[in-house]
Amino acid sequence: MKLFIDPGHGGSDPGAKGNGLVEKEINLDIALRIAALLADIKDIQIRLSRDKDTTKSLSERTDEANAWGADFYLSIHCNSFNGHARGYEDFIYDGISNSSITAAYQQIFHSEIIKKNNLLDRGQKKANYHVLRETMMPALLTENGFIDHPLDSASMKETIWRQDVAEGHVRGLIKAFHLQTNTPDTPSISPHHEKSGELKRIIAGSFSSRVPAERQIGNLRSMGIQAFISVENMTEQTIFHVQAGTFSSNQNAQALLKMLKNAGYHEAFIR
Numbered sequence: 001m002k003l004f005i006d007p008g009h010g011g012s013d014p015g016a017k018g019n020g021l022v023e024k025e026i027n028l029d030i031a032l033r034i035a036a037l038l039a040d041i042k043d044i045q046i047r048l049s050r051d052k053d054t055t056k057s058l059s060e061r062t063d064e065a066n067a068w069g070a071d072f073y074l075s076i077h078c079n080s081f082n083g084h085a086r087g088y089e090d091f092i093y094d095g096i097s098n099s100s101i102t103a104a105y106q107q108i109f110h111s112e113i114i115k116k117n118n119l120l121d122r123g124q125k126k127a128n129y130h131v132l133r134e135t136m137m138p139a140l141l142t143e144n145g146f147i148d149h150p151l152d153s154a155s156m157k158e159t160i161w162r163q164d165v166a167e168g169h170v171r172g173l174i175k176a177f178h179l180q181t182n183t184p185d186t187p188s189i190s191p192h193h194e195k196s197g198e199l200k201r202i203i204a205g206s207f208s209s210r211v212p213a214e215r216q217i218g219n220l221r222s223m224g225i226q227a228f229i230s231v232e233n234m235t236e237q238t239i240f241h242v243q244a245g246t247f248s249s250n251q252n253a254q255a256l257l258k259m260l261k262n263a264g265y266h267e268a269f270i271r
């Protein structure tokens, strides 16, 4: 299936603001986490409306998804209102019925996301939003908490929470589209036993000793990213690579790389 992920706002349009947070950044972070989590899913193609802080109109977003022939359009947002409202809600186009396939998808996503996000459940809703109306495929817009509410925004600041929210979306996708996971890529520790040149390994950092590499693994874990040390024995020295993922899909590898760079791991690379 072809999944179009749309992190709301971006560039000159920050979206909502509150408690030191900017909506466009939270949306992008969650979207990149979703893309990275989909690495192990079979038969899925992903396209993002933006994978960095880009200005893009609503029509550009929906035109792209329509031209690509996406099977599902997933728009990621955070809410704001009066500082008192809080919780999670999601939207489908108000011109479609409760017996539509889109409504069925909403039901599935809603129950999976609410299990993971620890937010007040504001329910499943309908609205006449551009991205829901102008998309030719089923479309869902999730509002992942209120950025101007003290409790919701405190959650948004936690990387673990954003990872959980991404996981909720991915569980929804797996259920709604009956997706299956690939047999996990077994990462080869020794360079002498590399399988094929096909796999893309994400290296978050490389060190000349084990201790700083292990420290970085701890930092990555607090972001919800599993990593391990891959030792490379060179003639002159031993290098301790922190390997944060192995992918057969270049798209998914790029998504994790972007996320790491956004999180300040500027040295991260694919090998």
Ligand SMILES: [Zn+2]
Residues within 6 Å of the ligand: 008, 009, 015, 016, 023, 077, 078, 079
């Ligand atoms: Zn928004």
